[in-house]
Amino acid sequence: MIKFEQVSKTYPGGFQALSHVDFHLQKGEMAFLTGHSGAGKSTLLKLISIMERPTAGRVLINDHDLSKIPRRQVPFVRRDIGMIFQDHRLLMDKTVFDNVALPLLIEGYSIQEARKRVHAALDKVGLADKVRHYPMMLSGGEQQRVGIARAVVNKPPLLLADEPTGNLDPKLSMDIIRLFEAFNQVGVAVLIATHDLGLIARMRYRTLTLREGKMIDDGLQEPSA
Numbered sequence: 001m002i003k004f005e006q007v008s009k010t011y012p013g014g015f016q017a018l019s020h021v022d023f024h025l026q027k028g029e030m031a032f033l034t035g036h037s038g039a040g041k042s043t044l045l046k047l048i049s050i051m052e053r054p055t056a057g058r059v060l061i062n063d064h065d066l067s068k069i070p071r072r073q074v075p076f077v078r079r080d081i082g083m084i085f086q087d088h089r090l091l092m093d094k095t096v097f098d099n100v101a102l103p104l105l106i107e108g109y110s111i112q113e114a115r116k117r118v119h120a121a122l123d124k125v126g127l128a129d130k131v132r133h134y135p136m137m138l139s140g141g142e143q144q145r146v147g148i149a150r151a152v153v154n155k156p157p158l159l160l161a162d163e164p165t166g167n168l169d170p171k172l173s174m175d176i177i178r179l180f181e182a183f184n185q186v187g188v189a190v191l192i193a194t195h196d197l198g199l200i201a202r203m204r205y206r207t208l209t210l211r212e213g214k215m216i217d218d219g220l221q222e223p224s225a
């Protein structure tokens with residue numbers, strides 16, 4: 001699903017955020033991405049969602065080299081990626097319904113079809129009864145779940161989450177990870193960047209580890225001799 005081949009990223013100004021990164025996330029796989037603050041986790045996610053471009057190496061999604069995708073095609077690639085952020089990035093002056101419907105309306109769905117899908121997505125995250133609420137009326141955990149509903153509403157095959165539990169207590173964090181697990185169980189690939197090592201330890205998922213821009217562990221077992 002996602003393949004990095006010797007990927008390096010140097011930002012304008014000269015800082016090298018990623019250095020010769022190789023890894024492969026399979027279709028339908030769920031994995032954590034961890035590392036110290038500044039290790040390059042967000043940069044790695046931004047290269048997948050084409051918010052940044054690598055300075056060297058290749059990033060492939062389903063064998064398509066992202067560097068070969070012209071700028072006007074980028075929105076079509078992004079439709080296949082649901083993105084979740086620590087600060088959830090909801091529109092505070094719009095209702096839960098409007099927030100979750102937004103990607104569908106941008107894609108040109110009819111309002112009837114959008115309504116059906118928004119209700120299905122909110123149902124999956126346990127917020128069907130909050131559809132007319134504004135984000136301010138919701139708890140932090142509920143706001144994060146609205147962000148997840150928005151990310152999954154058009155059924156993308158890949159979810160990328162950048163510190164999705166950063167502002168939540170351990171119980172709510174676990175609830176959020178269980179939600180990702182539920183989407184993963186129906187075939188969605190999930191990559192979660194987090195520095196919550198406690199959370200990672202409680203789950204049994206592959207963990208990719210970055211240190212100073214280098215992939216020091218890709219979580220795969222060495223074949224035994």
Ligand SMILES: Nc1ncnc2c1ncn2[C@@H]1O[C@H](COP(=O)(O)OP(=O)(O)OP(=O)(O)O)[C@@H](O)[C@H]1O
Pocket residue numbers: 011012013015016017035036037038039040041042043044195
């Ligand atoms: N647009 C940018 N321009 C210049 N440097 C940047 C830019 N974005 C990130 N960096 C630098 O690249 C390095 C990696 O940043 P990145 O956000 O990928 O790390 P991270 O592992 O996600 O950190 P955190 O856990 O603190 O979010 C940092 O030193 C950061 O200052």
